[in-house]
Amino acid sequence: MQQERQDPIPLRADAQRNREQIIQAARAEFLRVGMDVPMEEVARAAGVGIATLYRRFPDRSELIKAVSLDNMRRVVALARRLEQDEPDPATALRALLRSVNDVYLSIVMTAVSAHAREALKDTPEIDEQRLEVLTVLSRLLRRAQDQGAIRPDIGAGDLILVLAATSRLMPITDDDLGGTVFERLFALTMDAFRPAPASPLPGRPVEYSDVEHLRQAGGLAIFGR
Amino acid sequence: MQQERQDPIPLRADAQRNREQIIQAARAEFLRVGMDVPMEEVARAAGVGIATLYRRFPDRSELIKAVSLDNMRRVVALARRLEQDEPDPATALRALLRSVNDVYLSIVMTAVSAHAREALKDTPEIDEQRLEVLTVLSRLLRRAQDQGAIRPDIGAGDLILVLAATSRLMPITDDDLGGTVFERLFALTMDAFRPAPASPLPGRPVEYSDVEHLRQAGGLAIFGR
DNA sequence: CGATTAGTGGAAGGATTTCCTCCACTTGAC
DNA sequence: GTCAAGTGGAGGAAATCCTTCCACTAATCG
Structure with missing residues (x-):
């Protein structure tokens, strides 16, 4: 293993x-x-x-493949561990999202960047693992929603897109300020998901299929280039 | 004018x-x-x-200068109009933030990109206008907090960084789905700022000076390159 | 400790991308 | 209808990026 x-x-x-x-x-x-x-x-x-x-x-493809696989394995391991050991779905979900970047790299980046798509074309393992992460994520979300810990009007796609955006706030250097700021902004973002929303969201919950669809259309800035 | x-x-x-x-x-x-x-x-x-x-x-510098000035003027005009015509600070603030991209371009992008910094080096008007936007933004935030419409534990810097991240979710094409998704995610993000936070945020409110400091240190991914 | 060989750094040539100019052709203004 | 302002795209110059090569270094093993 x-x-x-x-x-x-x-x-x-x-x-x-x-x-x-x-x-x-x-x-x-x-x-x-x-x-x-x-x-x-x-x-x-x-x-x-x-x-x-x-x-x-x-070549670059090999590097991308190695980085992606390494990252995927970490996320999948974390997701499985959380689902097994953490009885509270909301806590587990938050812990999973806490590694924003891993999740972002796993789900969005490997599916978006032209380089990545080319490099991972013949690596079905990537898709399998992505599906695995998505499945755990969706399941945790639904369970957390069922027990009223997360607002009911969002879907896994909403979660992923917010994550994708938040990943831009990840600290790069070891700067103390950077770390603290990220903690704050992550907590702030999570607060958006708490129940009893201030106002109902327009439209319907966004699912991962919507994200896929948007990507193909180049519909959001985050899919740019 | x-x-x-x-x-x-x-x-x-x-x-x-x-x-x-x-x-x-x-x-x-x-x-x-x-x-x-x-x-x-x-x-x-x-x-x-x-x-x-x-x-x-x-050359590129001229283009950047033109785009930035055009953008700045629009934001400043909007900010002034809102502060004058909209009596409710929370509503005004939300309306201002609603043009995420203008604000992002105005405050962050022109201050971050190496190209932009070079191009705008000798254009003090840019800095003046950025300051103007920042001033209005801070004032609206404080007033909205004073009357309990926005959680008290955030600063203008928090707002700006969240905006910077959210701007990645801006729709690019005219795709209907893209537009709706952005509306949802913007509303969702705004919900993070409502009062009575689920949990106190770690650290202290982030101000614009912190953002500047982080930029100089290249401290967050969003300042990358 | 010395021999062996995997491993390393950086210079340099080639390929590719990007910048920018030039000029023959088009079109709005009067 | 005239003509100067405006236009598109080809193409050379310049910069960037990829990749290979080779003289040198340092783990490993006896």
Whole structure:
């Protein structure tokens, strides 16, 4: 489960460390700039040379694939763990959404960026895992709504789109202020979902299929480019 | 006030029309892609040739300047009108925030993008107008809080950052679904600001100076690049 | 500790994107 | 109808980005 590959020549210790640093840096840069961030910026952020990056990931597609899979696995693991261990659906949902960026990367970014779509074209595992996350998310949402902890007039699509927007507020540096600000804004955003809404929302709850539809039409700025 | 310049040779009718189309298209592309969007994409979106764009705006800086000024003027006009005509501060504030993108472009984007900072370096009017918008925004917020219409534990900076994130949800095409979805998500976001918060927010209210500070540190993803 | 070989960084050439100018053609204004 | 302002798009210059190559470094193993 936790194993890396079948059993190719294991990486040397330093190479393994670099590989992980690259994935982590790439993830951050993808979120900060986009999936079209220059490879050299990724290398610099990871503190390695450009050649090291290319040796490990022969082209951008491979890097995107590795980052996406790594991210997906983390989200799915978290989602499963939460659904199993946390009896209160509202708490579980909030904890899941708390890793906004993972969820955003998992559900939206891998489905939106042209680079990502190309890179992940022949990787069905991605779609499976995305579906898994979506399923858990929807289930938690419904249960939280059933027991009155979340306003009833929203759908999973609403949640995802708000998340997608909020992910832009993720702190990049280790700056203290940045961390605090994110905590505040996340809490603030969550407050929008509490029950007894101030006013009914226009239209009907947005589902994930609507998000898909919007993406195909390039309907929202967040799907730009 | 409404006059275009001192009195250079007035543009021919079709040229004037094209100029306006270009500004409008550039604004949309800036929001969709960023201030580094290729000039040709702007031209295409405006339905004009690349040469026409360059004839009207000799380089990117001029275009950014024109778009920013146009946008600023609209926001300032709206802000003044609202403060004068709308007695209820909460309603006025909401109406102002309703043009998320104008406000976002005015306050954040012109202060963040490297291109924009370079282009607007010697245009003090921009800073004046931004200050004007900020002043009205802060005043409306405080008044709305004083009369209990908005939760007391937020500052203008919180508002601006949430706006900045929400602007990513702006509809791009004329798609009906996109419009509705934006309305929903805007209403949802506003609901986060209603009084009697579910839980107190961590930290202290974020002011605009904090936003500036964060920008300089590149502290949030939204300031990326 | 020394040999071996996977691993590394950065320079550099090639490919691609983007900028911007030029000019033959079109169209509004008078 | 004249003509100057205006237009589109081709194409060269410039910048950006991708990728390879190779001399050098440092884990690993005996």
